[in-house]
Amino acid sequence: MKQLHHPDRNDIQLASVLYALSDPVRLYVVSEIRKHGAQACNCFKVPIAKSTLTHHSRTLREAGVVYTQVQGTQRILSLRTEDLDERFPGLLDSVLKAYEMSEPGEGFGEQEQVAEEQG
Template sequence: MKILHHPDRSEIHLSSVLYALSDPVRLYIVSEIKKAGERTCGDMSVPVAKSTLSHHARTLREAGIVNVRVHGTQRLLSLRTEDLEVRFPGLLNAILDAFESSFEKDQFLNS
C-alpha cells in the first residue's frame, strides 16, 4: 500500500494553505469536515467526478490542511486543526467563517 505523505507541522506553509483553500470545492470539503468531523470522500455530496474529488483531497493533504487515514478501502479525512492553529492562529476559522457567510457558497451548492 502506498504511504501518504503528510507534511510535518513545521513544513506547512501559508502560501500552500492559501492556495489549497482558494478553490470553492476544497473550501466546501474543509467546511463539511469541520462541521461533521472525520469524513470519507463518498460521504460528501460535491458536483465533481470521483477522480477530481481525490485530486482535491490530495491537494488539501499535501498543503497540511487535512489528515488522510486509510481504513480498509476507505480514506477518512480529518482537519489538522491543531497544527494549523499553531502555525497560523485564527486563519482557518476566519476563512471558513467568510466562506460560510458568502454568496460563493450559495452558488457552489446550487451548481
C-alpha cells in the first residue's frame, strides 16, 4: 500500500496552508471536518468529480491542514488543529470564522456551472 506523506509539524509552511485554504472547495471540506469531525472523502457534498476531490484532499494533506488515514478503500480526513495552532496560533479559527460568516456555498456556483457544462 502506498504511504501517504504528511509533513511534520515543524515543516508546515504558512504559504502552503494559506494556499490550501484559498480554494472554496477545500475551505468547505475543512469547515465540514471542523463541524462534524473526521469524515471519509465520499461524505462531502461538492459539485465536482471524485478525482478533483482527491486532488483537493491531497493539497490539504500535503500542506499539513488535514491528516489522511487509510481504512480499507476509504480515506478518512481529520484536521490537524493542534499542529496548526502550535505553528500559527489562531489562523485556522480566524479563517473558518470568516468563511462561516460569508454567504453559504460561496464559490460553488461557478464550479456547479463548469460541472454541468462538462457533464
